Amino acid sequence: MHHSYIDKYAELDSVIHKADSRLKIIISFVFILFIVSANPTAYLSFVLYGLILLILLAVSRIPFLFIFKKTLVVIPFVVLIAVFIPFMKGQDGIILFRGIVLRSYLSILCMTLLISSTKFTRLLKGLEQLKIPKIFIMIMSFMYRYLFLLVDETQRMQRAKESRSFKKTKRFRIVKILSNIIGVLFVRSYERAERVYLAMCSRGFNGRARTME
Amino acid sequence: MRKVIEIKNLNYTYPDGKRALENITLDIFKGDSVGIIGPNGAGKTTFLLHLNGIFNGNSSVKVCGLPVSENLNDIRRKVGLVFQDPDDQLFMHTVFDDVAFGPVNMELESGEIRKRVDDALGSVDMGDYKERISHHLSFGEKKRISLATVLSMNPEILVLDEPTGNLDPKHRKDLINFLRDMDVTKVMATHDMDMVLSICNKIVIMDKGRIVALDATENIFRNKELLRLYSLD
Numbered sequence: 375m376h377h378s379y380i381d382k383y384a385e386l387d388s389v390i391h392k393a394d395s396r397l398k399i400i401i402s403f404v405f406i407l408f409i410v411s412a413n414p415t416a417y418l419s420f421v422l423y424g425l426i427l428l429i430l431l432a433v434s435r436i437p438f439l440f441i442f443k444k445t446l447v448v449i450p451f452v453v454l455i456a457v458f459i460p461f462m463k464g465q466d467g468i469i470l471f472r473g474i475v476l477r478s479y480l481s482i483l484c485m486t487l488l489i490s491s492t493k494f495t496r497l498l499k500g501l502e503q504l505k506i507p508k509i510f511i512m513i514m515s516f517m518y519r520y521l522f523l524l525v526d527e528t529q530r531m532q533r534a535k536e537s538r539s540f541k542k543t544k545r546f547r548i549v550k551i552l553s554n555i556i557g558v559l560f561v562r563s564y565e566r567a568e569r570v571y572l573a574m575c576s577r578g579f580n581g582r583a584r585t586m587e
Numbered sequence: 588m589r590k591v592i593e594i595k596n597l598n599y600t601y602p603d604g605k606r607a608l609e610n611i612t613l614d615i616f617k618g619d620s621v622g623i624i625g626p627n628g629a630g631k632t633t634f635l636l637h638l639n640g641i642f643n644g645n646s647s648v649k650v651c652g653l654p655v656s657e658n659l660n661d662i663r664r665k666v667g668l669v670f671q672d673p674d675d676q677l678f679m680h681t682v683f684d685d686v687a688f689g690p691v692n693m694e695l696e697s698g699e700i701r702k703r704v705d706d707a708l709g710s711v712d713m714g715d716y717k718e719r720i721s722h723h724l725s726f727g728e729k730k731r732i733s734l735a736t737v738l739s740m741n742p743e744i745l746v747l748d749e750p751t752g753n754l755d756p757k758h759r760k761d762l763i764n765f766l767r768d769m770d771v772t773k774v775m776a777t778h779d780m781d782m783v784l785s786i787c788n789k790i791v792i793m794d795k796g797r798i799v800a801l802d803a804t805e806n807i808f809r810n811k812e813l814l815r816l817y818s819l820d
Contacts (some may be wrong), residue, residue: 399625494680495680495681508625515679515680520678566675568669569675570675571673573670573678574623574678575641575724576641576663576670577663577688577689577692577736577737578663578689579692580692585691586687586691586700
């Protein structure tokens with residue numbers, strides 16, 4: 375099955391897409407450093423950073439709505455973690471809270487822009503050239519390879535379930551079925567991981583991640 | 588003729604206590620094509636996994652005269668094992684990286700690796716797929732690339748688990764022709780009787796972890812009673 379999630383628009387042809395992936399990785403990293411070290415009350419700098427990202431986004435021609443949706447996914451986690459701060463520090467806490475949410479949103483926006491405008495293979499190549507340990511790159515590569523398989527498997531199970539349900543399922547039952555699906559998925563992934571490891575061993579893998587020089 | 592695989596009284600029990608292989612004794616000679624057939628759950632895959640030391644049983648397997656359990660690195664260069672599910676076999680994100688995985692682990696130099704990848708992909712007619720991403724390929728394409736991932740290591744012995752399983756008729760025929768013309772020792776577990784008939788010179792029938800018949804292909808196919816007993820006719 376064909377899906378594309380994170381790098382759906384990575385095939386576009388803009389200045390940003392064409393730029394060297396190493397350059398993009400370094401710039402994103404530095405930019406995020408700037409964002410997270412900004413003073414929580416320095417609203418002007420937040421506006422400035424946001425503006426820069428929006429301009430880059432416009433240049434990259436990736437649909438704004440696509441990026442917006444991707445970035446929203448992370449917000450609940452941030453809010454959940456930061457929501458207690460105002461209760462602990464009073465008036466200062468609210469400013470701190472606002473600062474944390476703003477900074478994390480801008481950082482996520484920056485990362486999403488990087489990932490959406492770079493093909494995953496080139497991103498990995500770039501990280502490799504930047505001397506990121508090979509084991510991390512391998513883990514990311516596996517994640518990318520098997521994420522899609524996992525989604526396929528979930529969809530197939532969902533369909534199998536639907537083709538055997540005749541009337542509207544009660545809400546409690548849906549939760550039960552869902553937890554079942556998650557359990558089965560976990561077991562299947564575990565077994566697949568085992569088989570993949572055996573396939574790697576069969577081709578001479580002995581625990582050291584190697585790449586072509 | 589030179590024995591390339593020697594197995595004496597191989598036993599294997601799964602970690603959960605289930606007996607998987609019992610008293611397997613089998614010699615495979617250079618240039619042989621051995622078809623392993625038998626019902627699901629007969630132990631075919633478990634048996635294949637012993638040929639390159641993934642499973643060790645009571646370690647009575649020798650490949651090219653070397654005990655498997657003590658010479659894993661050498662054995663895995665000599666024995667190319669292709670798994671049944673191409674999604675297990677193809678674990679890198681691009682086709683090139685996958686086919687190069689074996690040669691990279693063999694620490695070949697990059698020019699040689701590139702050449703081997705080109706040759707292996709060319710021989711399964713997938714030369715244009717180098718930069719493709721594995722999860723965007725069709726099942727047949729993945730199956731053929733799986734074979735290439737092992738061919739790039741130039742194995743002396745090719746071990747295949749259901750090579751034609753789930754392939755469409757055209758690609759199945761291409762694969763059979765390709766395997767028949769290939770000049771290496773082959774061991775394959777399969778349900779595809781036509782393929783066995785056109786490629787293999789020897790047949791092993793397995794049932795419940797045991798070898799119940801072992802003979803030249805024409806003798807097995809002449810033995811109507813045996814074929815009927817295992818529903819192979």
